[in-house]
Amino acid sequence: MSQEPLKQLMRLVSKLPGLGPRSARRAVIHLLQNRDALMKPLAQEIQRAADDIATCQLCGNLDLTDPCHICHHPGRDRRTICVVENVADLWALERNSAFKGQFHVLGGTLSALDGIGPEDLRLKELLKRIQDDQVEEVILALNATIDGQTTAHFVADQLAGKDLKVTAIAHGVPVGGELDYLDEGTITTALQSRRAV
């Protein structure tokens, strides 16, 4: 069959989410058959992104600059922070562009099964931002999964007693659904129907 460099390339490609050994093989053949149009530009762009894209120390977003363009934007309301599980969720909300405040990426959810505790999430950073920016409202936009909602309750508990409003996006989100897979209308409705917890 193929030799070492090809096997190594297919092994790496098969580690991408959504790809297995067979689709990785097809992808590699497709790349080799489109060297100039796709393969070489892809290698360059991956390298460039690996070098240039940073994690925003404030919100946890991935961007060219740190702080990211959202944290840096003068027109965005710094007193409203929307808490999300991961960067994909942040981008899903941002594609929607209904929200004009700031974001905060937790970096996951609490999970006894996977051994992820409060100290593994970016909670300390959230508490610091709340204090520094005199935040008035924290919107919990966690996924409507068991882990997401457990985490939302935990974060709400941590914020209880502080002089701010804690809200959660509405349960227009179908149970078991993830933000990154939802249409814009549902996301907008869920944002608008947020309620005090």
Added chain:
Amino acid sequence: MSQEPLKQLMRLVSKLPGLGPRSARRAVIHLLQNRDALMKPLAQEIQRAADDIATCQLCGNLDLTDPCHICHHPGRDRRTICVVENVADLWALERNSAFKGQFHVLGGTLSALDGIGPEDLRLKELLKRIQDDQVEEVILALNATIDGQTTAHFVADQLAGKDLKVTAIAHGVPVGGELDYLDEGTITTALQSRRAV
């Protein structure tokens, strides 16, 4: 949302077979979160493969060397050529390692719809090899699709009258397959190709 280099990277990743805009976004985030373990090695391996992997001028395989290690192998029977549609099919047969002859990649199938005619396939190269290597048998291992079978008939016609045996791999019930789950075409073929036991 994200900025230009990220968008460009996602656009390129989404061009891989089996990936769309959403799965490309997830793949890019996964890469950025695994920079040293996955992203940088992947960029290097893609670049290395783009530079080092060549198309074998004899059989059309993709390999480090030209001729490829199969064409080059002294122990493989040069008088039997197995004709396949593409490199993925060659690798599928080679994984099996039941076949000890040579391969020939056509590079596609005839398709009036896609405007692919005989001159777009590696037919002239096949005829030349048959002459040069005194080939005794050509095995047509094309896919059991309409285009694949049309192409098999065309290639068989081209080889008619030459002093060699032209065979085709068998079509029928896959090993481990259950009749109840098979389509009518397969069952009809399996019945028609029945053999004495």
